[in-house]
Amino acid sequence: xxxxxxxxxxxxxxxxxxxxxxxxxxxxxxxxxxxxxxxxxxxxxxxxxxxxxxxxxxxxxxxxxxxxxxxxxxxxxxxxxxxxxxxxxxxxxxxxxxxxxxxxxxxxxxxxxxxxxxxxxxxxxxxxxxxxxxxxxxxxxxxxxxxxxxxxxxxxxxxxxxxxxxxxxxxxxxxxxxxxxxxxxxxxxxxxxxxxx
Amino acid sequence: xxxxxxxxxxxxxxxxxxxxxxxxxxxxxxxxxxxxxxxxxxxxxxxxxxxxxxxxxxxxxxxxxxxxxxxxxxxxxxxxxxxxxxxxxxxxxxxxxxxxxxxxxxxxxxxxxxxxxxxxxxxxxxxxxxxxxxxxxxxxxxxxxxxxxxxxxxxxxxxxxxxxxxxxxxxxxxxxxxxxxxxxxxxxxxxxxxxxx
Amino acid sequence: xxxxxxxxxxxxxxxxxxxxxxxxxxxxxxxxxxxxxxxxxxxxxxxxxxxxxxxxxxxxxxxxxxxxxxxxxxxxxxxxxxxxxxxxxxxxxxxxxxxxxxxxxxxxxxxxxxxxxxxxxxxxxxxxxxxxxxxxxxxxxxxxxxxxxxxxxxxxxxxxxxxxxxxxxxxxxxxxxxxxxxxxxxxxxxxxxxxxx
Amino acid sequence: xxxxxxxxxxxxxxxxxxxxxxxxxxxxxxxxxxxxxxxxxxxxxxxxxxxxxxxxxxxxxxxxxxxxxxxxxxxxxxxxxxxxxxxxxxxxxxxxxxxxxxxxxxxxxxxxxxxxxxxxxxxxxxxxxxxxxxxxxxxxxxxxxxxxxxxxxxxxxxxxxxxxxxxxxxxxxxxxxxxxxxxxxxxxxxxxxxxxx
DNA sequence: GATTAAACGAGACGGTACGTCGGGTCTTGAA
DNA sequence: TTCAAGACCCGACGTACCGTCTCGTTTAATC
Numbered sequence: 001x002x003x004x005x006x007x008x009x010x011x012x013x014x015x016x017x018x019x020x021x022x023x024x025x026x027x028x029x030x031x032x033x034x035x036x037x038x039x040x041x042x043x044x045x046x047x048x049x050x051x052x053x054x055x056x057x058x059x060x061x062x063x064x065x066x067x068x069x070x071x072x073x074x075x076x077x078x079x080x081x082x083x084x085x086x087x088x089x090x091x092x093x094x095x096x097x098x099x100x101x102x103x104x105x106x107x108x109x110x111x112x113x114x115x116x117x118x119x120x121x122x123x124x125x126x127x128x129x130x131x132x133x134x135x136x137x138x139x140x141x142x143x144x145x146x147x148x149x150x151x152x153x154x155x156x157x158x159x160x161x162x163x164x165x166x167x168x169x170x171x172x173x174x175x176x177x178x179x180x181x182x183x184x185x186x187x188x189x190x191x192x193x194x195x196x197x
Numbered sequence: 198x199x200x201x202x203x204x205x206x207x208x209x210x211x212x213x214x215x216x217x218x219x220x221x222x223x224x225x226x227x228x229x230x231x232x233x234x235x236x237x238x239x240x241x242x243x244x245x246x247x248x249x250x251x252x253x254x255x256x257x258x259x260x261x262x263x264x265x266x267x268x269x270x271x272x273x274x275x276x277x278x279x280x281x282x283x284x285x286x287x288x289x290x291x292x293x294x295x296x297x298x299x300x301x302x303x304x305x306x307x308x309x310x311x312x313x314x315x316x317x318x319x320x321x322x323x324x325x326x327x328x329x330x331x332x333x334x335x336x337x338x339x340x341x342x343x344x345x346x347x348x349x350x351x352x353x354x355x356x357x358x359x360x361x362x363x364x365x366x367x368x369x370x371x372x373x374x375x376x377x378x379x380x381x382x383x384x385x386x387x388x389x390x391x392x393x394x
Numbered sequence: 395x396x397x398x399x400x401x402x403x404x405x406x407x408x409x410x411x412x413x414x415x416x417x418x419x420x421x422x423x424x425x426x427x428x429x430x431x432x433x434x435x436x437x438x439x440x441x442x443x444x445x446x447x448x449x450x451x452x453x454x455x456x457x458x459x460x461x462x463x464x465x466x467x468x469x470x471x472x473x474x475x476x477x478x479x480x481x482x483x484x485x486x487x488x489x490x491x492x493x494x495x496x497x498x499x500x501x502x503x504x505x506x507x508x509x510x511x512x513x514x515x516x517x518x519x520x521x522x523x524x525x526x527x528x529x530x531x532x533x534x535x536x537x538x539x540x541x542x543x544x545x546x547x548x549x550x551x552x553x554x555x556x557x558x559x560x561x562x563x564x565x566x567x568x569x570x571x572x573x574x575x576x577x578x579x580x581x582x583x584x585x586x587x588x589x590x591x
Numbered sequence: 592x593x594x595x596x597x598x599x600x601x602x603x604x605x606x607x608x609x610x611x612x613x614x615x616x617x618x619x620x621x622x623x624x625x626x627x628x629x630x631x632x633x634x635x636x637x638x639x640x641x642x643x644x645x646x647x648x649x650x651x652x653x654x655x656x657x658x659x660x661x662x663x664x665x666x667x668x669x670x671x672x673x674x675x676x677x678x679x680x681x682x683x684x685x686x687x688x689x690x691x692x693x694x695x696x697x698x699x700x701x702x703x704x705x706x707x708x709x710x711x712x713x714x715x716x717x718x719x720x721x722x723x724x725x726x727x728x729x730x731x732x733x734x735x736x737x738x739x740x741x742x743x744x745x746x747x748x749x750x751x752x753x754x755x756x757x758x759x760x761x762x763x764x765x766x767x768x769x770x771x772x773x774x775x776x777x778x779x780x781x782x783x784x785x786x787x788x
Numbered sequence: 789g790a791t792t793a794a795a796c797g798a799g800a801c802g803g804t805a806c807g808t809c810g811g812g813t814c815t816t817g818a819a
Numbered sequence: 820t821t822c823a824a825g826a827c828c829c830g831a832c833g834t835a836c837c838g839t840c841t842c843g844t845t846t847a848a849t850c
Contacts, residue, residue, distance in 0.1 A: 018800060042831065053802050058833065060800090116313045116369045131371045141391075151393040158363075158382045159391055165362025166355075172313045172369060174328045185355045193390025194338075194356055196348040215821080239810065250823050255812065412826060436805065447828050452807065454826090510707045510763045525765045535785075545787040552757075552776050553785055559756025560749075566707045566763060568722045579749045587784025588732075588750055590742040609795070633836065644797050649838065651795090 025050045025057060029071035034106035038113060041068065065114075072111040073129065080133050088144030092187045095137055096163055100178040103171045112171060130168075134160050150191075162190045215257075222247045222254060226268035231303035235310055238265065262311070269308040270326065273299070277330050285341030289384045292334055293360055297375040300368045309368060327365075331357050347388075359387045419444045419451060423465035428500035432507060435462065459508070466505040467523065470496070474527050482538030486581045489531055490557055494572040497565045506565060524562075528554050544585075556584045609651075616641045616648060620662035625697030629704055632659065656705075663702045664720070671724050679735030683778045686728055687754055691769040694762045703762060721759075725751050741782075753781045 028050040032041040043064050047054040061067040080102060083094040102108045115130060134157075141156035150159075163186045170176045225247040229238040240261050244251040258264040277299060280291040299305045312327060331354075338353035347356075360383045367373045422444040426435040437458050441448040455461040473496055477488040496502045509524060528551075535550035544553075557580045564570045619641040623632040634655050638645040652658040671693060674685040693699045706721060725748075732747035741750075754777045761767040 021801080043833090044831075055803075055834090056801055062833090064832070112370075113313060116310055130366075131373075134371075144391075148393070150391045154391045155382060155386075158379075158386055161363035161366065162359050162383060162386055165364075165366045166358035167362075168370065169327075169358065169362045169365045173309075173365065174331075182355075185352060186359060189352075189355055189359055189390075190386060191391050193386075193392070194341075194347045194351045194388050195390070196345065218822090240812090241810075250825095252813090252824075253822060256822080259812090261811070415827085437807090438805075449808085449829075450827055456807090458806070506764075507707055510704055524760075528765075538785075542787070544785045548785045549776060549780075552773075552780055555757035555760065556753050556777060556780055559758075559760045560752035561756075562760045562764065563721075563752060563756045567703075567759065568725075570722075576749075579746060580753060583746075583749055583753055583781060583784075585785050587780075587786075588735075588741045588745045588782050589784075590739070612796085634838090635836075644799095646798075646839090647796055653838090655837070 021052060021056070022060070025052055025060075025067070026071040026074050029068055030075045030107055033068070033071070033110045038068075038110055043067070068110070069114060072107055072114065075107060080136075082136055082139060084140075084143065086147075088140060088147070088149045089187060089191060091140040091143070092163055092191075093183060095140060096167065096183045096187065097180070099133075099164060100167055100183060103167060104178060109171065112168070116172065134164055137164070159190055163187055218247075218249060218253065219257070222249055222257075222264070223268040223271055226265055227272050227304055230265070230268070230307040235265075235307055240264070265307070265311060269304055269311070272304055273308060273326075277333075279333055279336060281337075281340070283344075285337060285344070285346045286384060286388060288337040288340070289360055289388075290380060292337060293364065293380045293384065294377070296330075296361060297364055297380060300364060301375055306368060309365070313369065331361055334361070356387055360384055415444075415446060415450070416454070419446055419454075419461070420465040420468055423462055424469050424501055427462070427465070427504045432462075432504055437461070462504070463508060466501055466508070470501055470505060470523075474530075476530055476533060478534075478537065480541075482534060482541070482543045483581060483585060485534040485537070486557055486585075487577060489534060490561065490577040490581065491574070493527075493558060494561055494577060497561060498572055503565060506562070510566065528558055531558070553584055557581055612643060612647065613651070616643055616651075616658070617662040617665055620659055621666050621698055624659070624662070624701040629659075629701055634658070659701075659705060663698055663705065666698055671727075673727055673730060675731075675734065677738075679731060679738070679740045680778060680782060682731040682734070683754055683782075684774060686731060687758065687774045687778065688771070690724075690755060691758055691774060694758060695769055700762065703759070707763065725755055728755075750781055754778055 025046060028046050029041060032045060032049060036045070043054055043057055046052075046067070047057055057067060061070060080095075080098055083091045085091055085094070103112065111129065137160050138156035141150065141154060141159045144150040145152060145154055145156075166182070166186055167178055170178055170182075222243060225243050226238060229242060229246060233242070240251055240254055243249075243264070244254055254264060258267060277292075277295055280288045282288055282291070300309065308326065334357050335353035338347065338351060338356045341347040342349060342351055342353075363379070363383055364375055367375055367379075419440060422440050423435060426439060426443060430439070437448055437451055440446075440461070441451055451461060455464060474489075474492055477485045479485055479488070497506065505523065531554050532550035535544065535548060535553045538544040539546060539548055539550075560576070560580055561572055564572055564576075616637060619637050620632060623636060623640060627636070634645055634648055637643075637658070638648055648658060652661060671686075671689055674682045676682055676685070694703065702720065728751050729747035732741065732745060732750045735741040736743060736745055736747075757773070757777055758769055761769055761773075
């Protein structure tokens with residue numbers, strides 16, 4: 001407040017209160033999602049747990065959906081690094097492993113569900129989350145092509161979808177586990193194909 | 198009510214009225230799902246549209262979820278044939294095309310979403326629907342292996358997941374289209390692999 | 395249940411539950427109005443005190459206003475008898491005294507205030523309450539005219555308004571007391587006039 | 592603050608900017624009251640229409656009530672002259688006509704309603720407005736008594752209440768019109784009485 | 789003409805109450 | 820027995836105002 005030697009002299013020190021509140025609420029949301037699940041994460045609950053008034057939440061986020069989405073996006077951002085080991089197989093393995101872990105998280109599952117519940121009447125701001133992450137992973141394939149590891153006409157998007165798709169399906173539909181053997185199997189299948197050699 | 202000369206002796210007597218009502222309600226549900234979406238398919242709406250009292254629906258199906266599930270399962274059953282052309286590539290293409298069409302249906306999408314919304318507190322009766330269909334498709338791969346078209350150590354489940362997964366992902370998350378080139382690309386990628394040859 | 399010898403065979407014995415609830419809620423409203431005042435009579439308060447769910451109240455009365463109005467109208471109906479002693483002065487005195495007492499009641503004051511708050515956007519269902527009561531009192535004047543006690547061209551409505559008006563004004567605006575000397579003064583002034591005789 | 596040679600010793604200096612703001616806001620309040628009614632005159636509305644920040648209004652008037660009251664009092668003050676023609680009937684006619692016109696105004700009606708809404712929990716600063724005006728009108732009656740036009744024991748307050756009361760009642764409760772024949776009828780009835788002569 | 793205290797702009801937040809929606813249960817009368 | 824009809828319970832969502840608080844900025848009177 002009085003610090004004259006503050007590192008950012010021109011930065012407006014405003015918005016302190018609002019920012020604190022925002023963090024507190026979003027943190028509470030993520031925590032509740034993990035412990036109580038989606039249905040248990042009601043606005044009233046969040047408000048109480050965060051020590052904030054319900055109306056304040058509605059003022060800022062307008063709807064429960066926005067609130068939860070914001071929480072998840074904020075907390076999950078930058079959680080999926082794109083590896084670059086120089087070997088495409090290794091890159092895909094690491095990427096898929098991270099993705100699998102993310103999906104297995106409480107937050108991951110919550111965001112997945114929300115992404116699916118996109119209502120017709122709602123403009124969409126959720127699908128993009130996952131699409132973006134898959135989009136960014138395409139570079140792994142491109143680098144493999146450049147290095148000659150993969151065929152020149154390989155479709156990066158297709159490869160990423162082929163390896164990542166089953167993970168989502170398992171999480172969303174079958175509930176089957178997402179272990180390392182699955183990941184390795186998928187990567188190898190996609191790289192080498194099922195034909196006998 | 199007690200019709201003794203009923204033509205079908207094995208059919209449980211009674212239930213005449215109930216059966217008509219059941220069909221009417223389930224049909225209404227499917228129609229509403231297509232036109233109003235999942236959120237718009239409320240018990241009250243269904244009751245009104247079907248000319249039935251809400252209470253009767255609750256009596257029979259107990260919860261809204263059961264109702265919708267029943268409707269979808271009834272309408273969608275046996276809608277996914279497993280082709281057998283003698284060529285694994287062709288079989289996979291046909292299977293995936295059917296699956297894509299099914300998913301693109303209003304009912305298909307509705308069932309998909311419902312399958313995802315499985316709450317922690319709810320015992321699951323939905324995942325199985327899709328798992329079963331994928332399970333049955335494994336035979337396509339097995340036949341390919343037997344014919345020598347595929348490597349002997351090919352994991353049938355893995356192949357099916359690899360080709361089908363992206364379809365689900367697109368339907369649920371990205372909303373990207375499910376066209377023939379996607380299907381062909383997936384099948385070829387999975388069969389031949391991405392390595393240069 | 396099956397009572398064939400029921401005394402009122404044609405009367406629908408329905409609505410038992412609803413009626414009990416209605417009485418309980420309306421009674422609670424009147425009581426709260428007396429003790430907590432208008433502002434303290436909130437839907438939530440009423441619901442709690444009546445042991446009824448809030449939404450049930452909204453279902454039946456739709457708005458708080460309707461609820462309170464209904465309560466007051468129900469409780470106050472037929473609370474204002476029109477006397478007929480054969481002497482116009484006596485009739486007016488008694489009528490005014492009743493009216494004053496009614497106005498002084500908690501319910502009376504509440505209904506008065508509500509009657510005034512008639513919003514422009516609302517079709518009116520309140521003004522009539524008091525207008526009706528004044529309307530019915532006109533007969534007192536008419537009988538006085540017939541008996542020759544009052545001038546033949548006396549306007550009954552005018553007389554009633556002249557004697558009753560000040561009571562309302564005191565209750566609504568000045569808060570001055572409504573005692574017997576006021577009532578007597580008003581009646582005599584209206585009957586005899588202020589001119590010296 | 593202590594300026595000794597200040598021309599107006601009692602007038603507090605400062606407050607130049609504030610005065611412009613004050614007029615703007617109060618004017619807006621009255622206008623909104625006329626067009627939108629009491630319920631539509633919310634602090635936010637006033638602030639927006641007056642081009643002033645909400646907080647500034649709260650700072651100055653503390654509550655919405657004070658604001659509206661201040662607006663009305665300022666705009667309505669000195670709007671009700673006490674005539675003195677030398678003839679009591681004429682004086683009463685003129686006074687009542689002015690009063691009727693005032694009541695019919697948007698501001699008049701607004702003030703009337705506010706006067707009525709005085710809540711138990713609120714100390715009263717409104718009733719006095721109308722009481723004062725009626726109080727001042729008593730002199731009309733007193734002058735009539737002095738001139739011998741009215742009986743010596745005439746109660747001035749009673750006469751004023753008797754003629755003015757019905758006007759308020761019509762405005763507040765019945766919504767009936769306040770025309771000249773009503774005014775004349777009331778005055779004559781109160782002066783001459785309803786007895787046959 | 790620079791300074792300084794009061795007033796104002798701006799934006800949250802706390803708090804109360806209203807009204808709505810939808811899922812699910814219970815009771816009663818009638819077929 | 821089954822079903823129609825109508826309430827009711829219950830929990831959650833979203834909205835509208837009123838009033839308070841904090842901080843930065845302008846304005847206007849004073850030095």
